[in-house]
Amino acid sequence: MKRLSPWAILLALLVPFAIASADALTGSVTKQPLNMTAVIMFVIFVAMTLGITYWASLRTRTASDFYTAGGGITGFQNGLAIAGDYMSAASFLGISGLVFLSGYDGLIYSIGWLVGWPVIMFLIAEQIRNLGKFTFADVASYRFSQVPIRSMAAVSSLVVVAFYLIAQMVGAGKLIQLLFGLEYWMAVVIVGALMMIYVIFGGMTATTWVQIIKAGLLLCGATFMAFMALAHFGFSPEEMFRQATTHNVKGLAIMGPGTLIKDPINAISLGLALMFGTAGLPHILMRFFTVPNAKEARKSVFFATGFIGYFYILTFIIGFAAITLLAQHPEFFKEGALVDGMVKDPKGLIGGTNMVAIKLAQAVGGDMFLGFISAVAFATILAVVSGLTLAGASAISHDLYASAIARGRVNETTELRVGKIATFVLGLVAIGLGIAFEKQNVAFMVGLAFAIAASANFPVLVASIFWRGMTTWGAFIGGFAGLITAVTLTIMTKAVWGDTLGHLGADGKSVGLITLDNPAIISIPVAFIGIWLFSMLDRSERANSERAAFAAQRVRCETGIGAEGAAGH
Amino acid sequence: MTTDSLDAITSHPLYAELVSKRKRFGWILTFLMMVIYYGFVLVIAYKKEWLAIPLYHGSITTVGIPVGLAVIISAFLLTGIYVYRANGEFDDLTQRIRENLQ
Numbered sequence: 001m002k003r004l005s006p007w008a009i010l011l012a013l014l015v016p017f018a019i020a021s022a023d024a025l026t027g028s029v030t031k032q033p034l035n036m037t038a039v040i041m042f043v044i045f046v047a048m049t050l051g052i053t054y055w056a057s058l059r060t061r062t063a064s065d066f067y068t069a070g071g072g073i074t075g076f077q078n079g080l081a082i083a084g085d086y087m088s089a090a091s092f093l094g095i096s097g098l099v100f101l102s103g104y105d106g107l108i109y110s111i112g113w114l115v116g117w118p119v120i121m122f123l124i125a126e127q128i129r130n131l132g133k134f135t136f137a138d139v140a141s142y143r144f145s146q147v148p149i150r151s152m153a154a155v156s157s158l159v160v161v162a163f164y165l166i167a168q169m170v171g172a173g174k175l176i177q178l179l180f181g182l183e184y185w186m187a188v189v190i191v192g193a194l195m196m197i198y199v200i201f202g203g204m205t206a207t208t209w210v211q212i213i214k215a216g217l218l219l220c221g222a223t224f225m226a227f228m229a230l231a232h233f234g235f236s237p238e239e240m241f242r243q244a245t246t247h248n249v250k251g252l253a254i255m256g257p258g259t260l261i262k263d264p265i266n267a268i269s270l271g272l273a274l275m276f277g278t279a280g281l282p283h284i285l286m287r288f289f290t291v292p293n294a295k296e297a298r299k300s301v302f303f304a305t306g307f308i309g310y311f312y313i314l315t316f317i318i319g320f321a322a323i324t325l326l327a328q329h330p331e332f333f334k335e336g337a338l339v340d341g342m343v344k345d346p347k348g349l350i351g352g353t354n355m356v357a358i359k360l361a362q363a364v365g366g367d368m369f370l371g372f373i374s375a376v377a378f379a380t381i382l383a384v385v386s387g388l389t390l391a392g393a394s395a396i397s398h399d400l401y402a403s404a405i406a407r408g409r410v411n412e413t414t415e416l417r418v419g420k421i422a423t424f425v426l427g428l429v430a431i432g433l434g435i436a437f438e439k440q441n442v443a444f445m446v447g448l449a450f451a452i453a454a455s456a457n458f459p460v461l462v463a464s465i466f467w468r469g470m471t472t473w474g475a476f477i478g479g480f481a482g483l484i485t486a487v488t489l490t491i492m493t494k495a496v497w498g499d500t501l502g503h504l505g506a507d508g509k510s511v512g513l514i515t516l517d518n519p520a521i522i523s524i525p526v527a528f529i530g531i532w533l534f535s536m537l538d539r540s541e542r543a544n545s546e547r548a549a550f551a552a553q554r555v556r557c558e559t560g561i562g563a564e565g566a567a568g569h
Numbered sequence: 570m571t572t573d574s575l576d577a578i579t580s581h582p583l584y585a586e587l588v589s590k591r592k593r594f595g596w597i598l599t600f601l602m603m604v605i606y607y608g609f610v611l612v613i614a615y616k617k618e619w620l621a622i623p624l625y626h627g628s629i630t631t632v633g634i635p636v637g638l639a640v641i642i643s644a645f646l647l648t649g650i651y652v653y654r655a656n657g658e659f660d661d662l663t664q665r666i667r668e669n670l671q
Contacts (some may be wrong), residue, residue: 107634111606271610295656
């Protein structure tokens, strides 16, 4: 019963959508000020998830329940939940929008997001599961002085979470604005409030199930959309590409690499950020503690990689098909953006290019399917912000409060309460940031979060697992050096310095202080060099005992012996 | 973990076998993934026109499409290969080490 009920509800939710899709392509598309289907489907989703939250709240008594669902999630469930965390609204709406805008570049971008997974699997997944308890800082600080390492890890986690949250909140605001005609700020407040309820009352159990249901809905919805879109082209990708090149102003150029990657340095920098950033995202790393052992942790990465890869293929099809299919709907475009069936200015799509998948849902499936996809996209944002907020709250309550401030002298009830208060505060911050960053491109903001995760969390994590010589000082200074470098360089990029802060060049266009778009190629080496240099210089007594503790850490890493107690059953 | 039990594990021949096999396997697969992905990125950076070549005479579909899909599928296959061996052979080895220690 415990595991059946959410699936039963999921099936129940899919039934009306399957029936409605029968005459999907024949119905005419009319713009409605209020899409009742979307509202009803979203209300159903919210009611269902609140039910799950209530059920989860009955099981969330200990800190272990709150942070990791008591370690009782299976590999398959966790794989789906990880995929859910990863298939954010930013990737669903952002990548399909990027494909619509520049074609092949969207595929390049999505591939970068996927290739971090095998590396996580081969190098750190089981080590993390064997060494950690609730947060990745448990792993990074395993044999080191707790206060400095946990403070560093918590600060960098919070910065990553903040950037990621901005992207999600902006997506939520725009989506609901478009769909419900609500004010942007009201939409952001609704997302923030619901997310706070899920996390505060249901902890990781509710967050995981919200994530699993949403991943299931999103995969079904995207599959259906890609299927209906391909059906338009007689299931011939060649035909889909052929028509796309005649409807996009860039023509054949959309079939190959374009302007996303300007030069080798930017290409490799983005690649490094995406590949190693995945291995440093706190909300993703936290998922490895929700499974009972390393075997299940590995299975979760395998399933997650499969789901995510499949999902990116779907977003590629959706984005490409949208070029042709949206061009048949002049009402989707602003004046002058669509001329004689040719998309002259893809950015002239009403609501912006992030709305490509939503518009395509309406074009291929009518209002019923538009309602479904809109509700799913909204659910996606809710689920991802819940996971992010839980990771941020854990960094505050488990790493900053319980370990660094109270120095371990804290009972579980207090830590749990601090975690819930932190969730509440983070929710308010997320709402504030969501409103402040309304005008930013959401996919790009997530790229920045990855750069920071790759530059601060990942180097410390890897060195703590593999390098005997690392010391507390090395990790502390190296980690902060990576974080500060990444943030500083990010502020100097065109996207922030020019587009956000409004610095203009002589030609009136926004400018950056550096030509790099992504800081990873500099900030990752800075972190590793910092770790190496300050560890080597560290001749203290403590440093020697930390190096000596490596042997025991290594055995636990490799065999999992001693790790069973960590789940806290 | 006591120093005695730690020594018992580290001096166990199966432990040495497990560690060296898994390390080797993990790094080989990591290297493969890096070669595939950064190879792809470097082609985009230096020879992007290669990916824009039509797949066959007169096709709109370019070489880049199957190449991109192959990178995605390779990521999935490599993780599958790792899980197959780790959840089988490596976990069996770990289990035998545990049993021998008891």
